[in-house]
Amino acid sequence: MNVLIKTATIIDSASPFHNQVCDVLIEKGKISKIASSIDNINNYKTINLDNLHLSQGWFDSSICFGEPGFEDRETIENGLKTAAKSGFTSIALQANTNPIIDTNANIAFVLSKAQNHAVKLLPIGALTKNSDSVDLAELFDMKNAGAVAFSDYKKPITNPNLLKIALQYASNFDGLVCSFPLETRISGKGIVNEELTSTSLGLKGSPNLAEAMQVARDLFLLEYAGGKLHIPTISTAESVALIREAKQKKLDVTCSVAIHNLCLTDAVLEEFDTNYKVNPPLRIQKDIEALIEGLKDGTIDMVTSDHNPMTIEDKKVEFDHASFGTIGLESAFGALNTLFTTKKTIQLLTKGKTRFGQSNTSIEEGQMANLTLFNPDIKYAFAETDIVSKSKNSAFLGLELKGKAYGIIANNKIVL
Numbered sequence: 001m002n003v004l005i006k007t008a009t010i011i012d013s014a015s016p017f018h019n020q021v022c023d024v025l026i027e028k029g030k031i032s033k034i035a036s037s038i039d040n041i042n043n044y045k046t047i048n049l050d051n052l053h054l055s056q057g058w059f060d061s062s063i064c065f066g067e068p069g070f071e072d073r074e075t076i077e078n079g080l081k082t083a084a085k086s087g088f089t090s091i092a093l094q095a096n097t098n099p100i101i102d103t104n105a106n107i108a109f110v111l112s113k114a115q116n117h118a119v120k121l122l123p124i125g126a127l128t129k130n131s132d133s134v135d136l137a138e139l140f141d142m143k144n145a146g147a148v149a150f151s152d153y154k155k156p157i158t159n160p161n162l163l164k165i166a167l168q169y170a171s172n173f174d175g176l177v178c179s180f181p182l183e184t185r186i187s188g189k190g191i192v193n194e195e196l197t198s199t200s201l202g203l204k205g206s207p208n209l210a211e212a213m214q215v216a217r218d219l220f221l222l223e224y225a226g227g228k229l230h231i232p233t234i235s236t237a238e239s240v241a242l243i244r245e246a247k248q249k250k251l252d253v254t255c256s257v258a259i260h261n262l263c264l265t266d267a268v269l270e271e272f273d274t275n276y277k278v279n280p281p282l283r284i285q286k287d288i289e290a291l292i293e294g295l296k297d298g299t300i301d302m303v304t305s306d307h308n309p310m311t312i313e314d315k316k317v318e319f320d321h322a323s324f325g326t327i328g329l330e331s332a333f334g335a336l337n338t339l340f341t342t343k344k345t346i347q348l349l350t351k352g353k354t355r356f357g358q359s360n361t362s363i364e365e366g367q368m369a370n371l372t373l374f375n376p377d378i379k380y381a382f383a384e385t386d387i388v389s390k391s392k393n394s395a396f397l398g399l400e401l402k403g404k405a406y407g408i409i410a411n412n413k414i415v416l
Helices: 076-085 104-113 139-145 160-173 196-201 208-225 237-248 266-271 285-297 332-339 342-350
Strands: 003-010 021-027 030-035 045-047 053-056 058-063 088-093 120-125 176-178 228-231 253-258 302-304 371-381 400-410 413-415
Touching: 053 342, 058 076, 058 253, 058 302, 058 332, 058 342, 076 088, 076 104, 076 400, 076 413, 088 371, 088 400, 104 120, 104 139, 120 139, 139 160, 160 176, 160 208, 160 228, 196 266, 208 228, 208 237, 237 253, 237 285, 253 285, 302 342, 332 342, 332 371, 332 400, 342 371
Parallel strands: 003 045, 003 053, 058 088, 088 120, 176 228, 228 253, 253 302
Antiparallel strands: 003 021, 021 030, 053 371, 371 400, 400 413
16 A cells, blocks of 8 residues: 655654654555655655644544444444544454353454454453353453453443452453443442432432442452453543542553543433433533543543444433443544644543553654544534444534544555
């Protein structure tokens, strides 16, 4: 793959060309030259787009597709196309399929389906067999087959001893254990944030306490057992404070936040739109402010779209019976870029790679091209026409966003 990118602003603090407007020549998938102007002497394909910016390829640590088993929600093929057009060069795929991805054969299957794509698929294996929170899955075998972490998607580990053993066992091969932050005996049948909105709407609430108690428990277990812990999609001010304290103790813990939990409060639930039914639930402004502060000071390590496609049958029902989840790949950059500077947004979209075993490839001559192409300044109302996903359950429909991805150049391929 040979291509000449013309007049692109490079946003990459690790690159000597950061904040410079340059031409970038890519030959056989590798960056061969970066200069203020490059002549196209070999008549290569030229990319010359409006207000073009380049950054390192973006990464998302929590993506669901559906295949195998739930292809009506999303397939791996179309899911990877969605990721590419949304600017992501690598994604971590959750294990909530049918069957659950809990063996090395399941890992091999999803990797085989993702071959020859521009986007790199990083499979997350289930932490427990069938994600039932009873017995540990084949963690070491899945690691050898290509699993980058272990997680029972949206299912908390109720037995603390099981999580302790998982941390101890996985530490033998540098495995990353993920624990969803929810104490179900406190949350009960809660489906939204327990606050004024849940009371006024008559919806069962789940309090901040249900998340904070589980985070506190998991951090105590980590301090005792050692190992590597990742706490996905925290949503409360209390969780931020607990993780901040744990990092001051030098515990090996990271965490993420879903982008919709940064942008939306539970006030949007007044229309009973099931696209806003997510887990963890949308909280209040105080929590959003704490989450944003946690991102700014490094307490929260990464953001995720927490992309979770659901069919019309899953969502077009009474709020109580609707499935949790929103898609988020297509809106991720535009939503984040309304909250932060473009430089900070790019940092957040590339920051989680190393935790999941991937290296950051800076934009320099001699490096393999792993690039996201985007326009950070375009403003638009997010609409269904912006959705590439098979399912359309987006919590961002109708919201004003700023910035849009053109596509990616990665794995010796171009998707625009």
